[in-house]
Amino acid sequence: MAGLRGIGARTPAEVRAAIAGGERILAWTPMRGAPPGAYLAATDAALYVVGGPVHGVVRLPWDLVTKATWTDEAVLVVEGRPGRDESEEVWHLAPEDLQRLPTVVYERVTSNVVVSERVALEGELGVRIVARRSGDDMRWTVTFDPGLDPQDPDLRRRAEEALADLRSTLGL
Numbered sequence: 001m002a003g004l005r006g007i008g009a010r011t012p013a014e015v016r017a018a019i020a021g022g023e024r025i026l027a028w029t030p031m032r033g034a035p036p037g038a039y040l041a042a043t044d045a046a047l048y049v050v051g052g053p054v055h056g057v058v059r060l061p062w063d064l065v066t067k068a069t070w071t072d073e074a075v076l077v078v079e080g081r082p083g084r085d086e087s088e089e090v091w092h093l094a095p096e097d098l099q100r101l102p103t104v105v106y107e108r109v110t111s112n113v114v115v116s117e118r119v120a121l122e123g124e125l126g127v128r129i130v131a132r133r134s135g136d137d138m139r140w141t142v143t144f145d146p147g148l149d150p151q152d153p154d155l156r157r158r159a160e161e162a163l164a165d166l167r168s169t170l171g172l
Contacts, residue, residue, distance in 0.1 A: 015041045018050045018057040027104040029097035040075075040095050042104040047077065049093065060091070062112045063134040066141070070102040077105070080141060114138060115170060119162040122148060127159045129166055138172060 014037050015028050023043035031038040031051075038051035047065065049058040060079050066088065067078040075098075077091040095101045112132045120126040125145045131138045142159050144150040150159075 015039050027100045029095040029101045032094040032096045062108045063132040063139050065109050068105045068109045
């Protein structure tokens with residue numbers, strides 16, 4: 001049974017032990033098809049994969065989650081890797097509870113976005129510039145559309161100019 005802190009079943013010891021100090025558990029659920037003791041947990045700061053396919057604990061901070069969607073069977077989470085072009089890890093997670101946990105994941109990912117702006121660079125193709133809260137700071141990402149080469153010096157220069165213009169306009 002999935003849970004929400006303070007309502008229903010008590011948060012399992014495995015989940016409580018995995019969560020970083022000071023984080024508040026918002027929702028948790030066992031992982032479907034995984035061995036006993038495998039859970040997904042959402043806190044105010046991150047999504048946790050406890051046990052299951054990782055055989056340990058993986059912490060995905062919300063400011064690194066670039067996309068989260070779900071179907072009737074699974075949650076798909078895309079984790080961006082700062083500092084490395086086009087480096088993302090895709091997590092296909094199967095929570096037992098497909099109501100509360102995906103809702104919390106969606107809310108945390110979207111509430112973390114401060115700015116999301118699309119800038120055309122070459123015809124219809126361009127970049128998405130996003131600023132996400134990261135503690136007391138902001139983390140900016142620039143994602144090139146498929147079909148554009150992020151290594152192209154001219155495109156990279158124009159994307160960096162667009163980022164600088166956006167930051168200046170917003171005073172960020």
